Amino acid sequence: MSAEKILEFAEVSGTHGRRGELQLIKGNVALAEGALQAGCRFYFGYPITPQNDIPEYLSDKLPELGGTFIQAESEIASINMVMGAAASGARAMTSSSGPGISLMQEGLSYISGAELPCVVVNIMRCGPGLGGISPTQGDYFQAVKGGGHGDYRNIVLAPASVQEMFDLTILAFELADKYRNPAVTLADAILGQMKEPAILRPAKPVVIPEKDWILTGACGRPQRVIKTLYLGDGEQEAHNLELKKKYDLMRLNEQRAESYLVDDADLLIVAFGTASRIARSAIRMARGEGRKVGLIRPITLFPFPDRAVREATGRIHDVLVVEMNTGQMVEDVRLSGAPEAQYRFYGRPGGGVPAPEEILEQIEAM
C-alpha cells in the first residue's frame, strides 16, 4: 500500500496522529470497548439487529470487570434501568436501533427532565416501522429534534469511522456527565458492522467527575429527590428555563465538525456519518477532475455546528447535502447556513447506500 493511501486511510479512519497499536475491529465492538474504557460498568439492553454485537461483547466483558450486564425484557425496561443506575452515580449505557429507540423516548424525556447522565446508542436501520436491517440515517429527527415529549434536547454525536465509534463513545460519557443530560450516539448499520483498524486507547485520560447529587441514602444529610414532576405555580417553567440554559451552553461550547478541503472549495458538501465517507470519496474523484469540492462533516448533530456551516456557506455558494434518508439534516443546514447560498439535497433512504459515483454525478450537475 502506498504511503499516500495509508495516510488517506488514517485521515478517514481518524487514527492519523494517534499513538498506539492498530487493531482490526468491528464498529459495534469498538463502541462497546469505548464504553468500558470510559468507565461504563452498567449496560442494560435488548437484542435488535444491527447492534447485537454491543450487548454480546458487554455480556462477556462486564462481569469480568465487576460490572453489570442485564439483557432486559424490553427497551422500555432497558432505558429505565439506565435511569436507576444513573441516579446512583454510575456511567450506564443502553443501545438499540430505531424501533427500540422509539420505545425509549419516554425514558429519555424523563432522564433529561431529571437531569441524569446516560449514553444511548442508535445503530440505525431503515424504517419506519419494522423496516429493514440495512443502514440508514433516517433517525436524525428522532435523535436531534427529540422523539420524546417535552422541551428537552439530547446531545447527539455522529461517528464516521470505527475509531470514532470508540472515541465518540468516550466523549458521549464525558458530555453526559458534564451537562447531566442524555448523550445519543447516532451511527448506522454500516458503521456498526464494518471492520477497520482503530486504536483502542483514549486520546486523553478518562476522568469521571464527582457527583454530589446522586441517591445513596440520606445518611447524615437531608433527603435527595430526583424527579421530573413540577406542579407548583411557575415551577415547571423555571425548570425548563434552567434546562434551556444548559442547551445554550452546549451550543456555545460543544459544536464539533470536521472540515475537509474547504479552504479553496467552490462547492460544499455537508454530510455526516457514513454518507460523509462516501462523499469524501466523491470529493477525491471530483478533485481529480479539477472540481474544487470540500466537505463539512458535522460530528455533533446537537449542538449542530452552525458556526462551521455558516462560515463555509457564507463563502461557498453551492451546497449539496448528502444523507441516507429523504431529507432530515438538510433542514438544519438550511437553518444554520447563509441565506444567499444555494442548497441542494441528494438522499438515498430505506437502506439505499449511494455510490461515490452518484454523488460525483450530483457534483458535476452543479
Next chain:
Amino acid sequence: MKRVFERPRTLKDLPTHFCPGCTHGTAHRLVAEAIDHFGLRERTIGVACVGCAVFMYDYFDIDVLEAPHGRAPAAATGVKRAQPDKIVFTYQGDGDLASIGTSEIIHAANRGERITVIFVNNTVYGMTGGQMAPTTLLGQQTTTTPRGRDPRNDGYPIRMAEMLATLEGVCFSARMSMHDVKHVLKAKKLVFKAFEMQINDMGLAFVELLSACPTNWHVSPLEGQKRVETDLIRCFPLGVFKDCTGKESE
C-alpha cells in the same frame, strides 16, 4: 405517662393529599415503620410510581427516584444493581404495577431482584378520576365501565400476588387488607417481613395491600372499608402465597 404510639421518624410530619379514608396513608405508615424498625432510613432509596402515590418523596424522609408510569421495578433494578448494599423499594398502585407495568414487575421478579415491592390495590385508577383498573371487580362500575366490568369486553381482575408467587425469583408474595385494625396489624407484619427479606438478600419480596378508594367508589370512608371486607377479599384472597423461609400460611 409514656408515649406508646407516635409517627415513625421516616414519615414526615406533613398533611397528606390522600382522601379521607384512603388507606395509602396507612400503607405509607407501615412502610415507614418497617424502615425505622430495621434502622434502614439512611440507606434506603425509594422508587416512586405514578398515581396517587406519586408524591412519595414528600412523605418519606429518604432518597427517592421518580420513575415513569409502570417502570419503577426497572428503575429499582438499576439502583439496586448499582448499589447492592442499599435497601431499594417500589411503592406502586394497580395501574402502575398491574397495567402498564406488568412486564417490568414480572421480569424484575423473575430475575429475583433484591428489592421490596409494595403494591396498593384499590381496584380503580384514583389519581386520574376513577377509570377501570386491571384489578377492577366484575360488575364494578367505573368511569370507563359505566355498565359494570364485563368480562367479555374488559377481561377479569388480575391477581398479582398469586401470579408472582409462581416465579422462582420471588422469595415472598403475600396479600393483606387494611380494612380494620386486625388486618392493619397483620399487614404490618407482612411489610416488615418483606423488608427483612431484602436485608437477608433473598429475592424479590412482594406485598399486595387491598385498599379502599372512597372517592372513586363513591362511598364514605367507613363504607369503603366495609366493601374491602365484603367484596374485595372474595376476589383477592388474603394470605401468603410464597415464603421461601418455608412458612406459607394465612
Next chain:
Amino acid sequence: MDEQRCGSCEEGSYDRGMGRITIDFERCKACYFCIETCPKKLIEKSNEVNSRGYHPAVPKDGKDCTGCRLCAEVCPDVAIEVYR
C-alpha cells in the same frame, strides 16, 4: 381535676386514667376509623370544624382509655398519639 376541652384547642386530650390519646384536630380528615375501632367507644365526632372543613374525631371526656393504641394503628393520617 379533669382538663376541660376547650373549643379553640388544636388537640383534644384528657389527662386521667391509664391511657390517653391526642388527635391532631387539623390533621384529622374525619374518616372515623378510630371511632369504629375503639373497643370502648371513647372517641366521637366533633361539632367543630377544622380549617379543611372536616368535623374531626375527638377523644371523649373521661378516664377509661387503656392506651391500647388500636385507634392510632388504624388512622390513615397518623393524627393520633397514644400515651400510657
